[in-house]
Amino acid sequence: MDTTQVRPFRLTPNxxxxxxxxxxxxxxxIIFPWAFTLWMSANSWxxxxxxxxxxxxxxxxxxxxxxxxxxxxxxxxYTTLSVVLPLFLGTVAALIFDAQFPLRGFLRGVFVMPMMATPVAIAxxxxxxxxxxxxxxxxxLSLAGIEPQAxxxxxxxxxxxxxLVETWQWTPLVMLIVLGGLAAVPREPYESAEIDGANGWQKFRYLTLPMIGPFLMIAVIIRTIDALKSFDIIYAMTQGGPGTASETINIYLYNVAFSYYNIGYGSAMAIVFFILIVVLSFVLLIVRQRTHWAQSGDEQ
Known part of the structure; x- marks a missing residue:
């Protein structure tokens, strides 16, 4: 009697x-549009x-x-100001909303409403x-005795x-990111700091700030990417004017390609701008890699 067992047939996973x-x-x-853009940048078109x-x-x-x-x-x-101001104001707002006070949830909802509006309507x-x-x-300004501004x-x-418009719209986003970091911060180091006689600023400087550092870095990366590609609000409000005073690379690229119809030159500008963004993103990622999650607070 043949005792050889017949093994079931199995297909190789594919x-x-x-x-x-x-x-x-x-x-x-993704790949084809960029390859086509690279080809156009090498042509006078x-x-x-x-x-x-x-x-x-x-x-x-x-x-x-x-x-x-x-x-x-x-x-x-534009990018520097659009990152620094929302980061500072969003952190302050997060510290305020992290405290316990009446109507905190309602006021949070009101505070985040600007980021829900469409850019053109805001403009x-x-x-x-x-x-x-x-x-x-x-x-x-006139009520405060200040001369009117242009x-x-x-x-x-x-x-x-x-x-100012960008800050008004995106400070709530930074606030939500930092608020999530504050919610993850342990309370034990603060109790030890209070026993040692630390004041409010010392607790923020040596405990809160190091522990929410990674969240702040995430906010910086998101805001930097968003500010670099900002187009709709600038174009809807100024079209790059007066003159060329607010003409960012996105606005200039748009004018070259779709107002002057110089597709080849506009494509070369898009490629260079893409390389600049990749380099800046690489630098931010290196800084992000060196920011440790909540370890700084444990070392205090």
Whole structure:
């Protein structure tokens, strides 16, 4: 009698039928557009005319373009203010809402409402508020005896005015991130600090701040990415004006590609801007890697 056991037939696991559709979608949505943009950047192509290969000419012209460097400075200026101000105000708001007081939940809900509004609607409302003669902001300044300001209609104040709108909209997001960090902070170190006679500032400086550091870093990364790609509010309020005083790289790129129809030059600008974002993201990730979760608070 044959005692040999017949082993059941098994198929070798093959995951490609599940992975392939996702790869095709990623290639169609992400890889192909960037590859096509890279190809366009190596061509002189004005919309409606035939393209011609120029190699690196668009990139060489880009680095000689004073308007590009001006737009780069505007982008960095706008991004820096749009990160620092919401980070500071959001942290202060989180510390306030972390305390126990009546109607805390209701006031939290009211505080986060700006981030739910659409950017174009926000831009239209703030444009009316910034009006030199009819705007309510200048009316409030007049009550305090301050001269009316030109706001977005003055080259010196247009970017700070746009940052004011950005800060109003996205401070609640930073507040929510930091509030989540405060909720995860253990209370035992504070009890030990109180026994040692630490005051409020010392507890914040040596306990709270190190332990919410990773959450602050997350807020910095999110706000930096969002501010760098900001377009809708700036375009709806100023279109890069007055003159080119608020023209960031996104606005300049849009004007070059869709107002002047210089697709090749606009594509080269998009590639350079993408490289700058990748480098900045890499730096932020390195800083993020060196920020340890809640370990600083344990070491105090």
């Amino acid at each position: 995951y490609w039928p599940f992975v392939l559709p996702a790869l095709l979608v990623v290639s169609a949505v 004005t919309l409606g005319q035939a393209s011609s290969f120029v190699g690196m000419e668009n990139y060489l012209h880009l680095f000689q373009d004073e308007r590009f460097w001006e737009s780069l400075w505007h982008t960095l200026y 239209l409302v703030w444009t009316m508020m910034f009006h030199p003669q009819l705007g309510i902001l200048n009316y409030f 706001w977005i209609y003055n080259q010196a104040t247009v970017i700070p005015s746009l940052v």
